[in-house]
Amino acid sequence: MSISFSINLFSQEENKSSKSIIGEITVSGNTSFSPITIITYSGLREGDEISIPGEKISSAIKKLWESNLFSSVEVFRVKQLDNIVDLEIKLIDLPELTKLEISGVKKRKHEDIIKENKLQIGVKVTENLITTTKNYLENKYKKKGFLNTKVNILTEEIIDSTNKSKVKISLDINKGSKIKIKKIVFDGIDNLSSKSLQKSMKNTKKSKIYRFWKRSKYIEDDFKEDLVSLVDKYKENGFRDARIISDTIVTYDENSITLKIKLQEGEKYTFGKINYLGNSVYTDEQLDQILKVKEGDTYNGVELEKRIADDSDPDSDDLSNLYQNSGYLFSSVTPVEVSADGNVIDLEIRINEGKPAYFNKVSVVGNDKTNDHVIYREIRTRPGQLYSKSNVIRTIRELGQLGFFDAQLISPDFKNVNPNDGTVDLEYTVVERGSSQIELQGGYGGGGFIGTLGLSFNNFAVKDLFNKEAYNPVPMGDGQKLSLRLQASRFYTQNSFSFTEPWLGGKKPVQFSVQLSQTKQFLFNPVTYKADKSKSFNISGISVGLAKRLTVPDDYFTLAQYIGFQYYNLNDYNTGLFTFGNGSSNNLSYTVSLSRNNT
Incomplete structure (x- = not known):
């Protein structure tokens, strides 16, 4: 079946436009929509004054066409008496998808194909839908290494009692074999070896017998990325003018290709004199320690960029961060090549320091559940404080790391930036995410049914336990952690409860934690396959801990101390698991740990 689309513009006998009054409007053609619906949607009304041809007729055709419901839209003048004109709107509905058959891929992939291409039953089938589906699927599999993917889409008209225009789509995907890279050939290289260039291409590798754990298929996006890496490899070795002349794919056989890359290396350069302009806060010697480039060094454009401002690492030790972490929000560092005579590049590092910046107002938006004080106590940028990029990061x-917000969506927004006064407002935007878990499961194991109930609340608010209005479904927002877990079978029961307050007293980052646990287990009788309840052990325990964030050597260190007590009670439980089978025992423990976490 073929689907055609056409617009028949309003025809006329006269060469000049004339004013007419719309008389009767009728609807014809093959459409399931009522005439009233069509006429209303078109915007044409009986009694309206129109020009022939004119804007109203064109607008009506455009609206009907852009509804994406019709394959043909035509408007005719069927009768005219004096200045009264009767119009006919002739439409043909776009066919609906009534059946979809997908072949060439596994059945579990069908649902994804339907969702990704909007091929649900009932959708209007257009040439654009068919074309975009074909292009999308071919590009999708080509990106996965199936370069010879062919997608064939056939439509077949379906006739039923409803008289609606319907079609069946047969979608066949022929992925073919994955195309592997047999060879990578470099042309125009004299100074760097083919081996070193291939090593710099992290994503594009040629196939080798022993490399069965690494892919060697051709992925266009990865290859383009590796071409940039090739140029960077040259820049790292002094060839700042190196560039790719061409890249060509040559078919080696039906399952493999050869990549031919033609390069122009250019001349090799070294660093000459380096002068700093505009620096008053730091001396040339201090800046040299960060730049780490000396006269006579092989020119390395990639490393130079990182030493000026490494966009890939916000914590990098570079010149821009040196100023940004010292309050100079408005600073800029720009390297300028002032000479390249004799392949020796002289540089000027032009620095605009600007005024030191101070935070004027610091605020947070987006916290619908978490209380403000929980967030503000973690913020390291305070009103009146000197700006520091490292503190923002x-x-x-x-x-x-609190776990209450989507870490990827936390963003700092600088507002009311005033370079003249040296002030800036900072607004942190956060997006809350679910911080509670409920575990309810059952299963068969160890000779019986095991049931588990677990509740975990990572942003709990103990102070609102007796506030009915705070239950939604439980009191939340104070950053405390509370968990309860119960597990039981016919052989044992195991219960635990824990609570953590990260800021004991609310003034300093001193974490208080308490944990209670109780385990009771009966001896298994291998004769009856049942639990012998006359023989058991019972362990009850409590642990209390304090963890304090230190300031020396730095505030990444935490000193934690825990005191634990366990009570053992055994009743004729002689299995060798414990050193005794009857009676009770106590265990008191003290644990101290020092840790550092700067991630």
Whole structure:
């Protein structure tokens, strides 16, 4: 079946436009929509004054066409008496998808194909839908290494008693074999070896017998990325003018290709004199320690960029961060090549320091559940404080580590930036995410049914336990952690409860935690396959801990101390698991640990 689309513009006998009054409007053609619906949607009304041809007729055709419901839209003048004109709107509905058959891929992939291409039953089938589906699927599998993917889409008209225009789509995907890279050939290289260039291509590798754990298929996006890496490899070795002349794919056989890459290396350069302009806060010697480039060094454009401003690492030790972490929000560092005579590049590092910046107002938006004080106590940027990029970044990380917000969506927004006064407002935007878990499961194991109930609340609010209005479904927002877990079978029961307050007293980051546990187990009788309840052991325990964030050597260190007590009670439980089978025993423990976490 073929689907055609056409617009028949309003025809006329006269060469000049004339004013007419719409008389009767009728609807014809093959459409399931009522005439009233069509006429209303078109915007044409009986008694309206129109020009022939004119804007109203064109607008009506455009609206009907852009509804994406019709394959043909035509408007005719069927009768005219004096200045009264009767119009006919002739339409043909777009066919609906009534059946879809997919072949060439596994059945479990069908649902994804339907969702990704909007091929649900009942959708209007257009040439655009068919074309975009074909292109999408071919590109999708080509990106996965199936370069010879062919998608064939056939439509077949379905006739039933409803008289609606319907079609069946047969979608066949022929992925073919994955195309592997047999060879990578470089042309125009004299200074770097083919081996070193291939090593710099992290994603595009040629196939080798022994490389069965690494892919060697051709992925276009990965290859384009590796071409950039090739140029960077040259820049790292002094060839700042190196470039790719061409890249060509040559078919080696039906399952493999050869990649031919033609390069122009250019001349090799070294660093010459390096002068700093505009620096008053730091001396040339201090800046040299960060730049780490000396006269006579092989020119390395990639490393130079990182030493000026490494966009890939917000914590990098570069010149821009040196100023940004010292309050100079408005600073800029720009390297300028002032000479390249004799392949020796002289540089000027032009620095615009600007005024030191101070935070004027610091705020948080987006916290619908978490109370403000829980967030503000983690923020390391305070009103009146000197700006520091590192403090902004650390705040973002530590807010993400709370587990209450989507770490990827936390963003700092600078507002009311005033370089003249040296002030800036900072607004952190957060997006709440679910911080509670409920575990309810059952299963068969160890000779019987095991049931488990677990509740975990990572943003609990103990102070609102007796506030009915705070239950939604439980009191939340104070950053406390509370968990309860119960597990039981016919052989044992195991219960635990824990509570953590990360800021004991609310003034300093001193974490208080308490944990209670109780385990009771009966001896298994191998004769009856039942639990012998006259023989058992019972362990009850409690643990209390304090963990304090230190300031020396730095505030990434935490000192934690825990005191634990366990009570053992055994009743004729002689299995060798314990050193005794009857009676009771106590165990008191003290644990101290020192840790550092700067991630």
